[in-house]
Amino acid sequence: MSHSDPTTLALVALGEDIDPADAAHLAQCEQCLTEVAELTEVVTLGREAPIELAPAPEHVWAGIRAELGLLGAPEGSDRGRVLTLPTAAPAPAAEVPPQPDTTVVPMRPRRRPMLGVAAVAAAAGALVGGGLVWAAVDEGGQPIGPQGQLVAQAVLDPLTADVAQPGQAEVLDSPDGQVIRVDATALPARDGFYEVWLIDEGVTKLVALGALPAGSVGTFTVPPGISIEDFPVVDISLEPLDGDPAHSKESLMRGVLEV
Amino acid sequence: MSVLTLPPAVRRTAPTFGTIGVVLTDVTDAQVAAGFRDGDEQALNEAYRRWSGLVHATALRATGNPEDAADITQTVFVNAWRGRGTYRPEAGSLPGWLMTITRRRIADHWESRSRDARTRAAVEATEPVEEAVPPEVERIAAQMLLADELDRLGEPARRIVRMAFYEDLTHSQIADRLQMPIGTVKSHIRRSLDRLRARMVVEDVAL
Numbered sequence: 001m002s003h004s005d006p007t008t009l010a011l012v013a014l015g016e017d018i019d020p021a022d023a024a025h026l027a028q029c030e031q032c033l034t035e036v037a038e039l040t041e042v043v044t045l046g047r048e049a050p051i052e053l054a055p056a057p058e059h060v061w062a063g064i065r066a067e068l069g070l071l072g073a074p075e076g077s078d079r080g081r082v083l084t085l086p087t088a089a090p091a092p093a094a095e096v097p098p099q100p101d102t103t104v105v106p107m108r109p110r111r112r113p114m115l116g117v118a119a120v121a122a123a124a125g126a127l128v129g130g131g132l133v134w135a136a137v138d139e140g141g142q143p144i145g146p147q148g149q150l151v152a153q154a155v156l157d158p159l160t161a162d163v164a165q166p167g168q169a170e171v172l173d174s175p176d177g178q179v180i181r182v183d184a185t186a187l188p189a190r191d192g193f194y195e196v197w198l199i200d201e202g203v204t205k206l207v208a209l210g211a212l213p214a215g216s217v218g219t220f221t222v223p224p225g226i227s228i229e230d231f232p233v234v235d236i237s238l239e240p241l242d243g244d245p246a247h248s249k250e251s252l253m254r255g256v257l258e259v
Numbered sequence: 260m261s262v263l264t265l266p267p268a269v270r271r272t273a274p275t276f277g278t279i280g281v282v283l284t285d286v287t288d289a290q291v292a293a294g295f296r297d298g299d300e301q302a303l304n305e306a307y308r309r310w311s312g313l314v315h316a317t318a319l320r321a322t323g324n325p326e327d328a329a330d331i332t333q334t335v336f337v338n339a340w341r342g343r344g345t346y347r348p349e350a351g352s353l354p355g356w357l358m359t360i361t362r363r364r365i366a367d368h369w370e371s372r373s374r375d376a377r378t379r380a381a382v383e384a385t386e387p388v389e390e391a392v393p394p395e396v397e398r399i400a401a402q403m404l405l406a407d408e409l410d411r412l413g414e415p416a417r418r419i420v421r422m423a424f425y426e427d428l429t430h431s432q433i434a435d436r437l438q439m440p441i442g443t444v445k446s447h448i449r450r451s452l453d454r455l456r457a458r459m460v461v462e463d464v465a466l
Contacts, residue, residue, distance in 0.1 A: 007445040010452050042456045046424045049406035053312035056332045063333045
């Protein structure tokens, strides 16, 4: 007699009833029984498992970085040590000739995350990010009136020598949700454009808010579902005109929102 | 393909606009592991992003205490990073190695609990109180690995398996609810159970 259909064995493991012919075969076939026993163990473990793995609290990542002395590294000291993973699935080793360390890693064009689609991108500068959330972006700079209740504010410290004055960020409650008003009048005009980001404390997640013209004040919508308590860091980066949605690693101003 | 055949993950290149913004979804677990071993901080970040939930959920279920679970998670990643020179990719996956460290830290946790209990009993000159029984750490680790792998199943397989596991629906009820052919549901179930089993085998969980 031929063995039971593999899908039937899976259903037995799940505890479903099967037809008598399969049951009769199973009763006398060691091979099928072993298979069922293993699959049953998988099902049992699965049913005992939590539906979601409880994520570690935010402070754990900061604690790890602190304990390993990876926090507070001077600006730029992480450069050359981050974001060095290859992007593409590797070719078999035989086809990869040994390369000196100075060889520039060829990068395949990366996927362009669509707006509103969660994608994992890389973080930047002293931000040694892990997975980043790419949130729906309000096409920034909309002149939403600054009316509304002040919820939080931050002083944005300049991170480069050619920015003399700090900037400011204010989060306001508006009828349409929270908005953040970013004053970066001290930023000089440069090639590329400025982009405003919200970043979490563990520097593992990043939300792009939109572009900010040089020397201006912009108002952005805090994307619904994004809490400034989870993303308290306001960052302004200089982005090259390369169509790449990821953070450029070049942060010019940064500050932490205080409620 | 053995992980040994992967090209080196770490290249010391000066960052330029062209070399940043790596989409880490394209990076395989084995590449993260190789970068981790070689001391690439980005690989540490990525390892934490991928597997801290696994470590933390295991510690949480094993200790029943959120603070202890957070401490253990932190210790596991600190231990792993400092001891990365002893990690051998050819001997097992990085999450498997992290889970080995996790099990040890959980064992330490229970040991120090019973030591404390013995000390208290001695100091207070009372009968030793019944020691807290360490939970079946291996079993818990296996449950969490399974949850992790289940989460990695693509849709609709993940949804189908969750309905079968947690809603206790039969394959025909699932087919009905999802408006899918019964055969499709059945083969998703079978393939998914195979994949879950394969992860258990890779991570050396006795089945």
